[in-house]
Amino acid sequence: xxxxxxxxxxxxxxxxxxxxxxxxxxxxxxxxxxxxxxxxxxxxxxxxxxxxxxxxxxxxxxxxxxxxxxxxxxxxxxxxxxxxxxxxxxxxxxxxxxxxxxxxxxxxxxxxxxxxxxxxxxxxxxxxxxxxxxxxxxxxxxxxxxxxxxxxxxxxxxxxxxxxxxxxxxxxxxxxxxxxxxxxxxxxxxxxxxxxxxxxxxxxxxxxxxxxxxxxxxxxxxxxx
Amino acid sequence: xxxxxxxxxxxxxxxxxxxxxxxxxxxxxxxxxxxxxxxxxxxxxxxxxxxxxxx
Numbered sequence: 001x002x003x004x005x006x007x008x009x010x011x012x013x014x015x016x017x018x019x020x021x022x023x024x025x026x027x028x029x030x031x032x033x034x035x036x037x038x039x040x041x042x043x044x045x046x047x048x049x050x051x052x053x054x055x056x057x058x059x060x061x062x063x064x065x066x067x068x069x070x071x072x073x074x075x076x077x078x079x080x081x082x083x084x085x086x087x088x089x090x091x092x093x094x095x096x097x098x099x100x101x102x103x104x105x106x107x108x109x110x111x112x113x114x115x116x117x118x119x120x121x122x123x124x125x126x127x128x129x130x131x132x133x134x135x136x137x138x139x140x141x142x143x144x145x146x147x148x149x150x151x152x153x154x155x156x157x158x159x160x161x162x163x164x165x166x167x168x169x170x171x172x173x174x175x176x177x178x179x180x181x182x183x184x185x186x187x188x189x190x191x192x193x194x195x196x197x198x199x200x201x202x203x204x205x206x207x208x209x210x211x212x213x214x215x216x217x218x219x220x221x222x223x224x225x
Numbered sequence: 226x227x228x229x230x231x232x233x234x235x236x237x238x239x240x241x242x243x244x245x246x247x248x249x250x251x252x253x254x255x256x257x258x259x260x261x262x263x264x265x266x267x268x269x270x271x272x273x274x275x276x277x278x279x280x
Contacts, residue, residue: 035236098239
């Protein structure tokens with residue numbers, strides 16, 4: 001059942017990513033303001049939103065762990081945060097490349113959006129230092145869960161930072177008046193976002209299956225020795 | 226030739242670099258997971274052998 005679901009998800013992911021790339025490079029119109037480099041937007045923003053989704057999912061699983069003390073929820077929270085950090089690193093790298101193409105600089109410390117995302121990313125990097133500095137067991141699971149829940153508070157702050165800022169160069173696409181792009185651009189963006197979310201779901205399930213298999217093998221070895 | 230190689234990258238080169246980074250990250254992740262699953266498969270086979278030897 002799981003294998004069928006994972007295979008279907010992997011196939012859907014491949015199809016959606018292929019479709020998204022075709023739409024980005026052959027269908028989406030070139031932006032009048034930013035030119036060809038605006039095409040980075042179609043992966044950069046969905047990757048950032050996916051990393052928020054990963055951290056949010058990790059926090060939800062952490063909350064479930066604290067309520068039920070189910071070890072599976074702890075592992076699921078850890079894997080979701082691990083995926084979030086990977087997507088977070090990709091957000092910073094693709095954003096930096098886009099910044100160089102659009103603004104002429106790799107990074108701007110005066111931009112709240114960038115700095116807050118970096119803070120969020122480093123906060124979750126520290127999650128691994130905390131987790132692996134404690135012996136496996138309920139204490140480690142409790143500490144990790146509480147830390148994951150604290151981190152999720154930074155997500156709305158990071159998301160709203162650009163709207164709270166008075167002076168910025170980072171573009172605002174989603175305002176209170178809706179998405180600031182044409183219908184076709186918004187459609188391509190939605191397909192890319194769906195592709196990235198499916199990629200996250202696929203990677204999450206594969207990593208989770210690997211971690212569970214690893215735990216079972218370890219348990220089996222202990223039983224046989 | 227020298228002048229063209231030192232000129233700043235064009236917009237499409239930045240776009241290509243951004244998408245290439247994403248591709249490399251995903252590829253590296255898949256390779257790492259494949260290696261890990263291969264190692265686990267090997268360990269599992271060894272444990273099955275051990276269990277069989279015990280009867």
